[in-house]
Amino acid sequence: MDSGVRAMVDAVGEARRQLRENALPKARDTSREKVPETEEAALLGALAALVESAGELAYAVADRISPDNSEAYVHAYRRLEREARNLRDEERKANGRTK
Incomplete structure (x- = not known):
């Protein structure tokens, strides 16, 4: 894979990973108070x-x-x-x- 494309795919993948690991658990936690x-x-x-x-x-x-x-x-x-x-x-x- 072209290194430029690999960098784009990796960056998008990292953003997705960060969201899934850090933001989504907090959003889905029903014991948390309302925003x-x-x-x-x-x-x-x-x-x-x-x-x-x-x-x-x-x-x-x-x-x-x-x-x-x-x-x-x-x-x-x-x-x-x-x-x-x-x-x-x-x-x-x-x-x-x-x-």
Whole structure:
């Protein structure tokens, strides 16, 4: 595998591992208290940044992918960009509610 591609695959894999090992157990722990409203915006912002980064990666490699697959990367970028915007909108709303 091309070393650049290996680095991308490894970075995405590491991000996934970190989420699964560190964030998801805390999110799934039903004995934990509810997320304070003052902290909701921070979580929305973090999720938005993650989705934005995934979209940027898809877009950055789209022109290096075979024509048979490049359209999938562009579509993924557009969908991820749209979802990141939705998360950013909700982040702004959450920030507005706590001021």
